Amino acid sequence: MAEKVLMKGNEAIAEAAILAGCRHYFGYPITPQTEIAAYMAKRMPKIGGTFLQAESEIAAINMVYGVSATGKRVMTSSSSPGISLKGEGLSYLAGADLPALVVNVQRGGPGLGGIQPSQSDYFQATKGGAHGDFHMLVLAPASVQEMAELTVKGFALADKYRMTAMILADGTMGQMMEPVSLDFAVGEAVEKPWATNGTKLSRPHNIINSLILKPERLEELNFERYERYAKIKETEVMYEEYMMEDAEICVVAFGIAARVSKNAINEARAKGIKVGLIRPITLWPFPEKAIAAAAEKVKKFISVELSMGQMIEDVRLAVNGKAPVTLCNRTGGMIPAPEQVLAAITEAAK
């Protein structure tokens, strides 16, 4: 196994993207994800790739659309307000069935908000992110190692299902350094017969487009897309269970909130409280079956989030009334302390 190096989460995403064969990066600086762009600016010219700082986030996502249409792996990254600007492009990518990797290293909102860590773009990421009937694959890393691995995975899933994969991280994940091993398989490249990369007069030309004026045809395409989504829900759900075997209380948390929750769960276990964690790794598709199964034996659920409570809606849908679901949260760039989560667990155990 290769030697582990200390890397920032943002740098790990950038290096993993290069390992995954991404040679085109378009972005616009914004804290707390600028290290991704800085890393790409250094590395891409050396390996024959393209780094381009666009004039805006909107320009960057449309450059992603253009490169993706040619069949190449391509990415952009930003933080919350910048992702909102990319919304139109995300919808066009979905409408044109183009694969892309988009990274959102979230900061506090709404508006220009702050620059400290947040998870308050959960709704935006998991419910589509812009206009129209569509979803993105949403991957939520909880370590620097996962920042790298899910980037590689994200490219593979995006190509396989012809859609956008979003890495939904937060300021902590982007800025922290942890040991990371970049010694992992990146998988086979996917054939892209649909790409507009020149016919060489050997095939009919391909068309990439999201303007479909016949409602019958647009409906048909949406039905087809949702059949793909149904397959994704069956086969691509990822989550981690921690101390769930005998748990009577289940904490649901992703990313940094899951890390904080693990500290609290360890302390609660030391006090004899039977509590465990379900950590969604894919936020869309959401691990609803795992949570529904837990609801058969768990007495209470706690959703720990860096938002006013967004994922809690999906937890409640999965629990389906079988147990109470409460919220333990901070917002605006604040992070719950393990003590706060422990207090919520202790309260639930009463």
Place this chain on the structure above:
Amino acid sequence: MKTTQYLFAGFGGQGILFSGKFLAYKGLMDGKNVSWLPSYGPEMRGGTASCSVIISDTPVGSPIVSRPDVLIAMNLPSLDKYEDSVMPGGTIYVDSTLVERKVKRDDVKVVYVPSTKLASDNKTPTLANMILMGKLLAEEGKFEDEAGVVNALKKVISAKHADMLEVNMNAMRLGQAYAE
């Protein structure tokens, strides 16, 4: 099973993040689980900078250090802000050139090193952080394996600045040898 949580704090420019990164690499090379998390707010411009480092025998949960076992305070605002957060029985390292007051707590170990003055006397005014680090390593018994210290330092000093390796080692030796 041991977990030690460190909080480095001082002015932007004092090498707070560098110190933390070095210590994290030392931990990694000692086979421990480590994390390093910087403050990245606008306060970094001339104001206070800080970073959380965790070195543990078990996987690191939250990388955020709110109750440090060890505080490295390189200026007065940092000591004022974080003194109360240190765990009872913990240790506070103070740059006593820049922090004129004494630590008020009586339930922690305090190590005063006039590192800014030592750095300036040694004609390496930018290495007060590494002098303090030398003292910390000595107190924690991590300086016994000097080759290990050099190896960790090589990870944070790029090859093109190899001349800085010895300068940094000298600064750390100065801290190691310092006795109040």
